[in-house]
Amino acid sequence: MLGPLVRYLRFMGYDTLAATELGPGGPREDSELLRLAATEGRVLLTRDRELASRGGLLVDGDDVLGQVAALFRAGLVEPVLRLDRCSRCNTLLRPARPDETAAATYLPADHASRTVVCCDTCGRLYWAGSHADRLAERLERASDRNG
Numbered sequence: 001m002l003g004p005l006v007r008y009l010r011f012m013g014y015d016t017l018a019a020t021e022l023g024p025g026g027p028r029e030d031s032e033l034l035r036l037a038a039t040e041g042r043v044l045l046t047r048d049r050e051l052a053s054r055g056g057l058l059v060d061g062d063d064v065l066g067q068v069a070a071l072f073r074a075g076l077v078e079p080v081l082r083l084d085r086c087s088r089c090n091t092l093l094r095p096a097r098p099d100e101t102a103a104a105t106y107l108p109a110d111h112a113s114r115t116v117v118c119c120d121t122c123g124r125l126y127w128a129g130s131h132a133d134r135l136a137e138r139l140e141r142a143s144d145r146n147g
């Protein structure tokens with residue numbers, strides 16, 4: 001349910017796991033999620049008031065930028081686009097090789113002059129461009145919001 005927020009946190013460079021991605025055998029019970037968060041030093045974000053009362057942090061509303069703004073006000077995130085982590089799978093990104101950018105037909109034509117980074121796990125490429133600029137602007141506005 002917090003899928004958009006998970007992607008935004010990764011765009012900002014935060015190591016983020018979603019309970020839905022933990023897979024078969026992964027923790028599903030609230031107590032297991034709380035234990036995993038404690039063991040790995042993670043903040044457990046949840047929409048569930050009961051879970052929040054047991055040690056999670058309640059995330060309100062459906063607007064992802066409002067959620068980012070709330071985490072910023074709580075002192076948990078700096079809303080800056082870092083583009084160093086895959087938004088899909090959480091892997092740290094590395095600079096793309098020329099053969100990878102050459103093979104990716106969806107890159108902008110002027111990609112040689114841009115920073116292009118690659119995810120080793122899912123193969124996705126990310127690049128600096130208008131989409132990234134718009135995302136950076138939205139994040140910047142999130143830090144100006146008062147609630």
Ligand SMILES: [Zn+2]
Nearest residue numbers: 086089119122
């Ligand atoms: Zn990936």
